[in-house]
Amino acid sequence: MPATLPDGDPVPADGSLPGSALAGLGERPFAFYVHVPFCVTRCGYCDFNTYTAAELGPGASRDSYVGTAIGEVRSARRVLGDVDLPVETVFVGGGTPTLLPPDDLGRVLTAIDEEFGLAPHVEVTTEANPESVDEAYVHRLREVGFTRVSYGMQSAREHVLSVLERTHTPGRVPQVVEWTRKAGFDHINLDLIYGTPGENDDDWRASLEAALEAEPDHVSAYALIVEEGTRLAAQVRRGELTAPDDDAMADRYLIADEMLSAHGLRWYEISNWAADPGAVCRHNMLYWTGADWWGVGPGAHSHVGGTRWWNVKHPAAYAARLAEGTTPAHSRELLDEDDRHIERVMLELRLAQGCPAGLLDGKAVRRAIGDGLIEAAPYEEGRAVLTLRGRLLADAVVRDLT
Template sequence: MPSTLPDGDPVPADGTLPCGALAGLGERPFAFYVHVPFCVTRCGYCDFNTYTATELGPGASRDSYAETAVAEVRMARRVLGDADLPVETVFVGGGTPTLLSPDDLGRVLEAIDKEFGLAPGAEVTTEANPESVDEAYLARLREVGFTRVSYGMQSAREHVLKVLDRTHTPGRVPQVVGWTRAAGFEHVNLDLIYGTPGESDDDWRASLEAALACEPDHVSAYALIVEDGTRLAAQVRRGELAAPDDDAMADRYLMADEMLSGNGLNWYEISNWARDAGAECRHNVLYWTGADWWGVGPGAHSHVGGTRWWNVKHPAAYASRLAEGVTPAHAREILTDDDRRIERIMLELRLADGCPVDLLDERTVRTLVADGLLEPVRDGRAVLTLRGRLLADAVVRDLT
């Protein structure tokens, strides 16, 4: 959830959506994202819309946040009307969602279920920092309806974690994964970051080995991005830390793909590997395939039927608007047919299933196949090769 908000068109005070957005509502999958913007400390690389206790200021409270989020869920029901919208996935991100109690997270989930209904077998995920949960917390989290936990492991090397300003110790991750399994969670994801200044190939290999030793059914591996305005960016600019090296990043990605696939985790999206289709993050798949979702929380983005909007950034402004019965939306945009086509190409091409070739220029596809960036077309789908995954941004530029 990036900390900056784009410009856009005004949103009516009651949040009413254009008629075109509501057309076909219920025919597409529907999901909720819930943003919890609180952190104990701010990681130096993080550009997300998060706040420590000293940054919150008056008008916002961690203790009252669940009820504020519930108010937006109720507003979502009013805005979307009476359409039958069983919620297929709920994803609670942050920040550190597990700074809220399991009962608070459960209250938000209960409101979603009451207002919309959770679909049978709904996937319900929360992100968590390894140091923010214990056995009792995880047991209660499972009781209130969560089915999946995604841990920010990032690295197994202490000196790498220190550069990233992560506060957990490497040994904490296996412990919390064990607690999570014991609590009855079938699905556990570990997030890793590669390319941190000072990280060696051996450090990255050790992180992959440590993650695999925990036997997660899903691993996400992301290249470090030095975001403007972060403490890490300032350190790189001053020459205190080296900027990530593109060639090293490519080597780390190849190492990740080799080790993860060699241990039964197969790529289904450029940065994500899963044990099988049942272990894939269904929530993110909905994002990548053009579903509808409502984003709850400050700075959260939503999308319904080609209309996208985003909430005000600060938790105090967010709470104030909902207390007044006014939409927390800051602005919105209505996507054109061409916008939606381009976004579909950008997102679906990241998937192992690929993108329908009839969305693409045939001559460009042939060139990219000849260059080894796309697999030979089968079943009407364009799919990236391993080399194509390394150069995915360039491939998308060529195709759009």
């Protein structure tokens, strides 16, 4: 089952935010994340807050979900007041959002537009599994306002997909990308995972080659994490599968960066490569640069002005809270200045643009430059930017610099 929610402070029944969060509201970019918590089956490596039909139980359903989510959008408007907040990006994630009809996803988008207004050049993304869409579906997605689709490809090798318990076949991905492009989408992302037990370097190269042959303008490549409580973790614990090796993971990252760069995709965040600035995922950039966003859905996280909160996990509990007219938020935390400083460094240092040098201890940065972890020239110009070696050791670099 999905991981437990973090501890935090109680949230008022009406969901009201502290004055510190509302100060400056509207001066920072604003976005929505919409969580769709449904999957046909649960992949063995996944610990996201998702539910199969058998796990839902009474009080929640796919059919009623959109109406409930729209209720939270209306609640967000009441909590945030009448401040002008044009929505820069909307990201629909899951789960498998495309298990819902495209018109239902469009209804949520319409509600956001009615309550807040969509910015003129809004980016609207949905995640999708390759097997969950057909040509008519993606055409309708485009018609209801989506501008970007992110497909969970993961691998082009059947034995790797089998370990991950993914249900699509490798040949499905180029087909859905072709449909998506024909539907008028300029921006298509493919998500890949490296380090799956049983995968070797040649398997990984084949997956990258297959992804590039489909000609997406964006690729995300993530190292597999064996999360506690998942079936994959149990298999590793029993010795049925071998845990990912750190050195092998580093080699796979280097292979990805070399192949993607050679194809004209440039890294802009440690795990993300884009064909040009217009292909960058603007929604994720807002996360990484301290913007405000409202997370709709069970287990969804939100952030406004240094206050972070997260909703109750189960769809039935989420629906019951909104039906009662109370906030679906489970708890929250108020970040102090030290927390916000550390978080800013941690997130911005992952970006190709780096973070302002003034946020860091100069002596520690010069030591990192000497160790080949930080680029020397950008630092002299006021930015701290990771080298390729620094990207491989990013978490340790952040710890040393903060």
